[in-house]
Amino acid sequence: MSAVRCPVVSDNVRLSARQSRFIGALIGGASMSEAAAAAGVVDRTARRWLSQAAVRGELARCTAGVLSEVAARLVSVMSGMIDVLDEVAHDESASAAARTGAARAALDAGLRLAELVSLSDRVAALEARQDQEQARRDDLLIGGLRSGDI
Numbered sequence: 001m002s003a004v005r006c007p008v009v010s011d012n013v014r015l016s017a018r019q020s021r022f023i024g025a026l027i028g029g030a031s032m033s034e035a036a037a038a039a040g041v042v043d044r045t046a047r048r049w050l051s052q053a054a055v056r057g058e059l060a061r062c063t064a065g066v067l068s069e070v071a072a073r074l075v076s077v078m079s080g081m082i083d084v085l086d087e088v089a090h091d092e093s094a095s096a097a098a099r100t101g102a103a104r105a106a107l108d109a110g111l112r113l114a115e116l117v118s119l120s121d122r123v124a125a126l127e128a129r130q131d132q133e134q135a136r137r138d139d140l141l142i143g144g145l146r147s148g149d150i
Helices: 017-027 032-039 043-050 053-090 096-147
Strands: none
Touching: 017 032, 017 043, 017 053, 032 043, 043 053, 053 096
8 A cells, every 4th residue: 555645735734744644544545553654653643643633634635635536537538438338339249248238337327427417416406495595594683683683
């Protein structure tokens, strides 16, 4: 396992160099003990660090950054992969199993994408509704404060 640098640098979090190495090792796939060794600390110190909100938050933020980079890379190759699946599915010289597998993979990816888009739209609508409700409550509160009712 190799250490990974956090792809998003935070100016708000002040971690020691050892804590940063520890987080990088964890993100790189090291176990807690391996990450502690990479940071030059004992397991007990690493466990204590993981109980600190700043370290947990930085670990979560860095993990999200790595996942975002991976997702961007996947998106960049997806079009080519769909082309490959399409070619195999339509290649009369390919075996029936290969053609069926390609068609199944393309359909599965399409269905999952449709589901994710639908869920994303639904979440966006719920968030918009929640924002409207919060704005309405804020307006009522401000109106009540102005009229002296509260």
